[in-house]
Amino acid sequence: MEFYFYAVFAVQAMVLVALEFGKSGKDQITTSPAFNAFKNNYLVVYSLMMAGDWLQGPYVYALYVFYGYDKGDIGKLFIAGFGSSMLFGTIVGSLADRYGRKRMSVIYCITYMLSCFTKHSPQYRVLMLxxxxGGIATSLLxxxxxxxxxxxxxxxGFEAQWLSLTFSKAIFLGNGLIAIIAGLVANTLAGTFNLGPVSPFDAAAxxxxxxxxIIMLTWPENYGDQAEGKNIIDQFxxxxxxxxxxxxxxxxGAIQSLFEGSMYTFVFLWTPALSPxxxxxxxxxxxxxxxLASMLGSSLASRLMSRPNLRVESYMQVVFAVASGSLCLPVIIQFFLPDERSESMTVGGRMNLLGFxxxxxxxxxxxxxxxxxxxQYIPEDSRSTIMNYFRIPLNIFVCIVLYNVSAFPISVMFGMCAIFLGMAGVLQRRLRVVSEKHWNRNSDVSAEEKLRDTEAEPLNI
Incomplete structure (x- = not known):
């Protein structure tokens, strides 16, 4: 393996270690033992849920090829997953507000386990099921x-600022460390132990x-809107x-759809971009x-969110601009670097790797x-329903991309993603302006109420 790959990995690892172990007192938030116990319980559960998802990822495509299906049939299976998440997953996911978030988390586990069991059958209709x-489970997750x-x-009764600690650690573990470990475990089961491409799905189950x-034994139930006489239509x-x-x-919702749509498109494009x-x-x-790069980002986010004078709405504008620029790199390389055929990664591929x-x-x-x-912004009584609404345009976008992925050059697809990320940055700037007006108005109202209360108090002479 080329020294270049080791070098990129090593540099990121050193920066991550420096960030994690070089935190000063001002970058840390003082919490309570009760919160730490609560946070750790959630992190264990979330890590297991993400492990069940990541174990499957490396071998989904390989399993379908193993069963003898071509690229067109496999594309239809992937479209079915995203389409299911949009149609059925949106409805099932929204039920969490009314019938309980714990209950729907358990249903996620059951649904995804059933999805894993279907991988034992080579029949196309069973794989489609x-x-x-899997699409329904993704919406619940x-x-x-x-x-x-x-x-x-x-x-x-925990402080609002503490929530950012749980979020950043969940992503650091679930989308970083757990993803790396799950990939290695899946590779070991299917390759080293020669148990076949279905074995990672059994491990995921x-x-x-x-x-x-753990959920059934340790989590209490909580709900959103449970008003009598309301049905699913009323909830939507x-x-x-x-x-x-x-x-x-x-x-x-628009920002989330634009970013995640670009992210899922990137998942399909990075392989041919690095090895054209x-x-x-x-x-x-x-x-x-x-x-590892994702872990580095979540560690950086933890530092940013721990600063009381720095709001998320402000620094995310910069993040979207940087993300847009990074996906512009394949477009630039396509125009300015000549084709370079070799048995190893090209110069353009190495530059793309850094951008990715x-x-x-x-x-x-x-x-x-x-x-x-x-x-901060989504009302508690409709939280799950609104979050699943956000995934509808995302799933439509990904289905369209999957259906037309071979119709456009890779550089065009990356350019489209860069434009969408730029649009997300523009909307983020608007969100910052609107939110600042909201917070300033609320601060003014609170100050007026406090003044009225003070004036209304009788003087004790």
């Missing part, structure tokens, strides 16, 4: 758990079963009205390098930051 179940955490955090047990109507009536929520002539490069090690690491670092900053903003 598995993709549908990215709504029910966060909704439970936010509600339980404030229910127990086992991990999910352990997590489900209320959530839609909240989005339409509050510009901050609408902007947040099918060069043999260490994809597993490169994936681990990306996850920067993008993954932005992803690591994005996740805890968007969670923090969602906890």
């Amino acid at each position: 598995g993709r549908v179940l 990215f709504s029910s758990f966060e909704s439970w955490l936010v509600a339980e955090h404030f229910k127990r 086992c991990v999910l079963a352990v997590g489900m047990g 109507t209320k959530a839609a009205a909240a989005i339409a009536s509050d510009e901050k929520i609408a902007l947040l 002539y099918d060069q043999k490069i260490p994809f597993g090690f490169i994936f681990a390098t990306f996850m 690491c920067v993008f993954e670092m932005c992803v690591g900053i994005f996740w805890p930051s968007i969670m923090k903003m969602r906890s």
Whole structure:
């Protein structure tokens, strides 16, 4: 393996260690033992849930190829997963507000385990069912758990600033360290132990079963809107009205869809961008390098969110600009560097690798930051429903990209992603302006109320 890959990985690792162990007192937040116990319990559960998801990722495509399906059939299976998340997952995920976030988290585990079991069958219709179940589970993963955490955090009387600690650590572990370990475990099971491409899915089912047990034994239930006589239509109507009536929520949803749509498109594009002539490069090690970059971003986000005078809405404008610039790099390389055919990674590929690491670092900053903003702006009684509304345009976008992925050059697709990230930055600037007006207005109202209360108090002479 080329020294270049080791060098990129080593530099990121050293920066990460410096960030994690070089925190000063002002970068740390003083918490309570009760909060630490609560946070650690959630981090264990969230890590297990993400491990169940990451274990499957490296071998989904490989399993379908193993069963003899071509690229067109596999593309339809992937589209079915995102389409299911949009249609069925949105409805099922929104039920968490009414019927309980803990209950829907358990259903996530059951649904995803069933999806894993379908991988034992080579029949196309059974695999399609598995993709549908996986799409539903994905919607639950990215709504029910966060909704439970936010509600339980404030229910127990913990400070709002402490929530950012849980968010940043969850992403640091779940989207970084756990992803690297899961990739290595999956590779060991399927490759080293020669158990076949279905073995990582069996491991994922086992991990999910352990997590489900912890949820059932340690998590209390919490709910959103449980008003009598309301059905699912009323719930969706209320959530839609909240989005339409509050510009901050609408902007947040648009920002999330633009960024995540670009992120999922990047997942399909980075492999051919780094090896345009099918060069043999260490994809597993490169994936681990990306996850390390994401961990670096989440560690940086933890520092940023711990600063009381720095608001998320401000620094995220810079993050989106940097992310947009990093995905412009393949477009620039396509125009200014000549084609270079070789058996190893090209000069353009090496430059792209650096840009992609920067993008993954932005992803690591994005996740805890968007969670923090969602906890501030989305109303508690419709939290899960609104969060699943946000995923509808995202899933539509990804389905369109998957359907047309071979119709456009890679440089065009990266350029499109860069434009979307730039648009997210513009909307983020608008969100900052609107939110500052909101906070200033609330501060003025609080000051007036305090003054009136003071004037109304009788003088004790």
